[in-house]
Amino acid sequence: MTNPVQRALIVGGGFSGMAAAIELRKRGIGVDLVEIDAGWRSYGAGISLGGATLRAFRTLGVLDEFVRRGSAHDNVDLHTSGGHHIATLPTPRLAGPDVPGGGAIMRPVLAAILAEATRASGTDVRLGCTFASFAQDADGVDVAFTDGSSGRYDLVIGADGLYSAMRNALFPGAAGPQYTGQGVWRAVLPRPAYIDHAMMWLGPKIKAGVAPVSDDQMYLYVTEDRAERTYVDPAQFLPMLRDLLAPFDVPALQAIRSRLAEDSQVIYRPLEGLLLPRPWHRGRVVLIGDTVHATTPHMASGACIGIEDAIVLAEELERQPGVDAALAAFEERRWERCRMVVENSGRLGEIEITGGDKAEHGRIMRETLVALAQTI
Numbered sequence: 001m002t003n004p005v006q007r008a009l010i011v012g013g014g015f016s017g018m019a020a021a022i023e024l025r026k027r028g029i030g031v032d033l034v035e036i037d038a039g040w041r042s043y044g045a046g047i048s049l050g051g052a053t054l055r056a057f058r059t060l061g062v063l064d065e066f067v068r069r070g071s072a073h074d075n076v077d078l079h080t081s082g083g084h085h086i087a088t089l090p091t092p093r094l095a096g097p098d099v100p101g102g103g104a105i106m107r108p109v110l111a112a113i114l115a116e117a118t119r120a121s122g123t124d125v126r127l128g129c130t131f132a133s134f135a136q137d138a139d140g141v142d143v144a145f146t147d148g149s150s151g152r153y154d155l156v157i158g159a160d161g162l163y164s165a166m167r168n169a170l171f172p173g174a175a176g177p178q179y180t181g182q183g184v185w186r187a188v189l190p191r192p193a194y195i196d197h198a199m200m201w202l203g204p205k206i207k208a209g210v211a212p213v214s215d216d217q218m219y220l221y222v223t224e225d226r227a228e229r230t231y232v233d234p235a236q237f238l239p240m241l242r243d244l245l246a247p248f249d250v251p252a253l254q255a256i257r258s259r260l261a262e263d264s265q266v267i268y269r270p271l272e273g274l275l276l277p278r279p280w281h282r283g284r285v286v287l288i289g290d291t292v293h294a295t296t297p298h299m300a301s302g303a304c305i306g307i308e309d310a311i312v313l314a315e316e317l318e319r320q321p322g323v324d325a326a327l328a329a330f331e332e333r334r335w336e337r338c339r340m341v342v343e344n345s346g347r348l349g350e351i352e353i354t355g356g357d358k359a360e361h362g363r364i365m366r367e368t369l370v371a372l373a374q375t376i
């Protein structure tokens with residue numbers, strides 16, 4: 001069967017956009033990718049990843065690089081804020097028996113791995129450029145770019161993230177991201193030998209965790225309730241993070257707290273969520289990733305479901321007889337899984353904010369992990 005798409009444009013060079021480029025190029029589709037940031041930078045510290053993400057990396061062909069440059073490990077240990085061990089959360093080895101069931105990596109390192117694979121795929125990457133406007137007919141999409149150039153495509157993929165200009169252009173008036181009432185702090189520190197897998201400490205209102213991100217680094221994350229989305233002065237990041245960790249009566253966390261310094265790359269981000277109702281496409285323009293389903297990090301699955309979008313979209317374009325059928329099939333395969341992650345992650349945050357039922361919290365985590373283990 002001839003692929004209904006011979007030439008595609010991807011707007012946005014984040015994880016889902018790069019994954020889409022890699023998968024489309026495997027199928028012989030010509031791909032242009034435009035990214036508004038001339039430096040193609042990825043902000044943030046570490047990112048935790050589950051087994052489903054590592055399975056997606058294997059499909060993309062970047063799993064070996066992730067293992068080499070990041071950290072793959074099994075299980076997550078849960079403790080009280082006083083250090084009492086509550087449970088070990090198992091992480092099934094979804095990427096294969098030879099690959100641990102989870103891991104973590106520095107976000108810029110993962111971005112670099114995917115960028116290298118994107119360029120190696122033969123994708124035409126244009127940085128410091130994005131779309132200015134587009135108009136479509138039954139046979140294609142005409143796109144004008146901010147650098148004054150233009151092009152015609154069989155398909156346009158919007159992957160420009162949480163504050164998507166593509167979403168606003170395709171669905172004017174669509175709701176944007178909503179603040180959830182929590183924020184997350186992250187920092188990067190040298191990794192002691194005993195931090196060899198993910199660990200979490202659950203306080204009454206504050207949750208702290210650590211995970212290795214390489215052979216010699218780890219990242220720390222702390223989630224706190226913050227009723228209003230207020231500006232936090234970066235000059236206060238370090239002392240505020242230290243204060244948040246002070247109540248934890250755990251030698252390992254206090255040792256980490258004592259090592260926090262100006263070079264720890266401390267950052268703070270308000271947590272936001274978004275679930276755009278279907279449809280996610282109009283004509284020959286489709287949205288993927290955070291553009292339509294941005295999730296909080298409670299299930300460590302935001303990058304996962306965006307990368308999975310790219311894989312499924314490429315599969316359906318190869319499988320279906322036309323663009324309309326492919327995009328409809330893509331949405332049908334993705335909606336329930338993405339809805340589940342966004343809504344369940346949001347509910348976990350609500351339970352943490354209100355001091356709700358811990359049994360419900362545990363049940364949601366287990367059920368979500370079981371669902372994510374299913375094939376896409």
